[in-house]
Amino acid sequence: MPEKRKLHLNAFLMSVGHHEASWRLPESDPYAGWSVKHYQELARIAERGRLDSLFLADSPVQQGDPGRRPTGKLEPTVLLTALAGVTSRIGLIATASTSYNEPYNLARRFSSLDHISDGRAGWNIVTTAGADAARNFGLDDVPLHRERYERADEFLEVATKLWDSWADDAVLADKDAGVHADAAKVRAINHRGRYFRVDGPLNVPRSPQGWPLLVQAGSSEDGRDFAAKWAEAVFTAQQTLAEGRAFYRDLKQRAAALGRDPDGVKILPGIVPVIGDTAAEARELDAELERLISPEYARAQLAERFHLTPADLPLDEPLPDNLPTEDQIEGAKSRFTLIVDLARRENLTVRQLIGRLGGGRGHRTFAGTPSQVADTIEEWFDSGAADGFNIMPAVLPSGLVAFVDKVVPILQERGRFRTEYEGATLREHYGLPRPAATSFAYHPELITQ
Amino acid sequence: MPEKRKLHLNAFLMSVGHHEASWRLPESDPYAGWSVKHYQELARIAERGRLDSLFLADSPVQQGDPGRRPTGKLEPTVLLTALAGVTSRIGLIATASTSYNEPYNLARRFSSLDHISDGRAGWNIVTTAGADAARNFGLDDVPLHRERYERADEFLEVATKLWDSWADDAVLADKDAGVHADAAKVRAINHRGRYFRVDGPLNVPRSPQGWPLLVQAGSSEDGRDFAAKWAEAVFTAQQTLAEGRAFYRDLKQRAAALGRDPDGVKILPGIVPVIGDTAAEARELDAELERLISPEYARAQLAERFHLTPADLPLDEPLPDNLPTEDQIEGAKSRFTLIVDLARRENLTVRQLIGRLGGGRGHRTFAGTPSQVADTIEEWFDSGAADGFNIMPAVLPSGLVAFVDKVVPILQERGRFRTEYEGATLREHYGLPRPAATSFAYHPELITQ
Known part of the structure; x- marks a missing residue:
């Protein structure tokens, strides 16, 4: 009998909550976004719930x-x-x-984090959409979508070679002979590619996990191909169960087509749970957050996404017909399509759409009781739409406390979620292997040279 | 009456000690170099001694x-x-x-460290010598010395603009009005220079210190000019009191010539104390460490530094005459000259020179009792060769324990060193001001546009 599938849950931490108006609640500290104490409190809560990981989004630009x-x-x-x-x-x-890092520096930071945390590091690999980020790095505009993914592919090739440049048994520590490490097991990588030339070796011994867990979050065509090749976990935004199942099936098939075990790629949609002890209480919190949105900010952002001006988007009318198509968008392609589909499917006005996006920027918001939240998690998990979820509390810390103290125990009772950590490393939490460091050839079929 | 000058002491942490053979001692853990627990122990010891800071050297290359x-x-x-x-x-x-970072990313990491540590971050700015480092970043050889310093200068211009891109009072946190920060006080920097084009603003609010403490460690002509312009503390290798005084005077004068307060630039030579309860005990430890050196490794490194082969450097002969001159060296220029001068002045054989460099790679080694170490620190401090020292224990942690528990109390008794921290931030420990963020103009005369 095959082992029972395990549910995976990450805490996606963001300031005082994923809802854009969460900071306006009386309970929220509006300075917490850059307070290490706030994040430390969240980390302790998430670990108390035995969640797989903490997750932080990022872009090197004022957003x-x-x-x-x-x-x-x-x-x-x-x-x-x-x-x-x-x-x-x-x-x-x-x-x-x-797109905006050097592989040597970034590979080293992740190796350092993996050493410091005793094997708990993961890297969510992004190619970074947006001309504004590009303009912080000497460029006039963002590189083409396909080019960013080509660079990402070569970046991973370099990074994995660097992580493998010290053999696991390179350090001899032979005090008598006066030989600290075996120089033959600390190898140059001499990478020569289109985007990078890197001699190596890395200047950090191989880390507890070998490589950090490789995570990816783009759902465009290029993003899916990249994920199928490299990712061990995929974060994704899916609004409906049907779309979730289609995405899940598609990505597992792409991985299998490359010769990978589909179970080696965990699919983790985002969900914004708004939790109340009763359904009415949950709806009330949801409505209060929506009331606190200042729609002008969101309208300006939508207009930019659609290559329009705010005046083109009257708040109480549906989206106009003259929107660009996905292939005219350079970045966040799949998110663009998701938003347009959501508005059209539910016939939303701009104001309503802004309300729907306020919680999770396109991720599914679900307001309900703890058992209703547990139900929807189980439903997606059982019907082949998810291996787990990226939990995005609308309000932090209270939403994470509610999830950990009220939803997690239900999932544990139902035998869906661990009651104790079984492993020590992030890879062990996900049931994923530690890559071997044999001549840079963990994925020999994928290394182009 | 002017306030009494304050002595400053940093703990320069490096694996199990600055002496290259320290890892071979029975007491040393040869795996400690990448163990966070080891470094945490060192940090606690140094803080117990009320030292100004912990310092970590670095180069993005396997050295x-x-x-x-x-x-x-x-x-x-x-x-x-x-x-x-x-x-x-x-x-x-x-x-x-x-040379091998992007200003946006690095400015952000230092700002993040400053937030996380409540104002304790400092940046030792280096331009990174060596072709081997260059070859980890797509280059065939290291950029020219002068070009590296030109880039460093512009890098600092960009970084300081980014740190100042959020006004100190930018965050309003006005929940009623729904305005988190005043957009007029979060300003693009629109930097357009020879090396960098960066729009900004930074995506982190201004940090507790405004800027991290700016430290510099190059002592070449270009390095001194750069330090005079930007540095608030200068780490330097000086073998003799006379050289130390000359360097001190020179750098303070260069700073004054740029209109800066010479007291705003702290000069901190490195010292490798080898401490014994008796002078004989100290000499014995020193001799034991020297015995544990395998000279072949050091000879190969010396040969590379001199553009020679190891066979050109017979161990029991003095340095040959056919050495390059400082201007033929592309990096670590002043260290090159220091080593040649040391060998010639004391008429050392290659083997003896290797022994002298084994402790601190050119920094002054001083073996003695706690009061002898305190004496030499006072002598340099009082005779205008130092505002303090970068303490580089030959063996770690034991050498740091000896310094903190035996030398520091003597310096405290003599009224030379603090018995409690008086300030909260690193700038306060150094008695240096927090830069204002007024229109990117802390040093208006130094900003070229």
């Missing part, structure tokens, strides 16, 4: 109008290092861009 | 033969974040390269 919501963000590899210090088992997944 | 000594190193901004978590007052100075 959106600073008036709208807390926009300042600490750099994730640094912040997660601080969270490693107050936790002992939970995984630590940092988002970092392949 | 030297991995057989020789522990070479693996965790990335400093990440490691210092972990050390921030187990300390509350001591400063945290990370070395990072302006």
Whole structure:
């Protein structure tokens, strides 16, 4: 009998909550977005719930109008290092861009985080959409979508070679002979590619997990191909069960077509749970958050996404017909389509659409009781739409407390979720293997040279 | 009456000690170089001694033969974040390269560290010598010395603009009005220079110190000019009191010539104390460490530094005459000259020179009793060769324990060193001001546009 599938749950941490108006609630500290103490409290709560990992999104750019919501963000590899210090088992997944980093530096930071956390590091690999980010790095505009993914592919090739450049048994520590490490097992990588030339080796011994867990979050065609090749976990935004199942099936098939075990790629949609002890209480919190949205900020952002001006989007009318198509969008392609589909499917006005996006920026919001939240998680898990979820509380810390103290126990009672950590590393939480460091050839079929 | 000058002491942490053979001692853990627990222990010891800061050197390259000594190193901004978590007052100075980083990313990491540590971050700015580092970043050879410093200068211009891109009072947190930050006080920097084009603003609010403490460690002509312009503390290697005084005077004069207060630039030579309860005991430890050196590794490194082969350097003969001159060296220029001068002045054989460099790679080694170490520190401090020292224990942790528990109390008794932290931030420990964020103009005369 095959082992029972395990449910995986990450805590996606963001300031005082994923809802854009959460900071306006009386309970919220509007300075918490860059407070390590706030994040440490969240980390302890999530570990108390035995969640698989903490997850931090990122982009190297000031995102959106600073008036709208807390926009300042600490750099994730640094912040997660601080969270490693107050936790002992939970995984630590940092988002970092392949377009605006050098592989040597980034591979080294993830290796360092993996050493410091005793094997709990994960990397959410993004290619970073948006001309505004590009203009922080000497470019006039964002590189083409396909080019960003080509660079990402080569970036991963370099990073994995660097992580494997010290053999697991390179350090001899032979005090008598006076030989610290076997120089033959600390190898140059001499990478020569289209985007990168990197001699190596890395200047950090191989880390507890070998490689950080590789996570990916783009759902465009290029993004799916990249995920099928490299990702061990995929974060995705899916509004309906049918779409979720289609995405799940598609990505597992793409991985299988490349010769990978489909179980080696975990699919984790985002969900914004708004939890109340009664359904009415949950709806009330949801409505209060929606009331606190200032629609002008969101309208300006929507207009930018659609290549329009705010005046083109009257608040109480449906989306206009003259929207661009996905292939005219350079980045966040699948999110664009999701938003347009959502508005058209439910015939939403711009104001209503803004309300629907306020919670999770396109991720599914679900308001309900703890058992209703547990039900929808089980339904998606059982019907082949998810291997788990990226939990995105609308309000933090209270929404995470509610999830951990009220939803997790139900999932544990139902035998769906661990009651104790069984492994020590993030890879062990996900049931994923530690890559071997044999001549840079964990995926020999995927290394192009 | 002017306030009495204050002595400043940093703990320069490096694996199990600065002496290349320290890892071979019975007491040393040869795996400690990448163990966060080891560094956390060192951090607690240094804070117990009320030292100004912890300091980590760095280069983004595997340095030297991995057989020789522990070479693996965790990335400093990440490691210092972990050390921030187990300390509350001591400063945290990370070395990072302006040649192989992007200003947006690095400025953000230092801002993040400064937030996380409540104002204890410092940046040791280096331009990174060596073709081997260059070849980890797509280059065939290291950029010219002068070009690296030109880039460093512009890098600092960009970084300081980014740190100042959020006004100190930008965040309004006005829940009633629904305005989180004043968008007019979160300003693009629109930097357009020779090396960088960066729009900004940074995506982190201004940090407790405004800017991290700016530290610099190059002593070449270009390095001194750069330090005079930007540095608030200068680490330097000086073998003799006379050289130390000349360097001190020169750098203070250069700073004054640029209109800066010379007291705003602290000069901190490195010293490798080898401490014994008696002078004989100290000499014995020194001799034991020297016996444990495998000279072949050091000879190969010397040969590379001199553009020679190891066979050109017979161990029991003096340095040959046919050495290059400083202007033929592309990096670590002043260290090159220091080593040649040391060998010639004391008429050392190659083997003896290797022994002298084994402790501190050119920094002054001083073996003695606690009061002899305190005496030499006072002598340099009083005779205008130092505002303090970068303490580089030959063996760690034992050498740091000896310094903190035996030398520091003598300096405190003599009224030379603080008995309690008086300030909260690293700038306060150094008696240096927090830069204002007024229209990017802390040094208006230095900003070229």
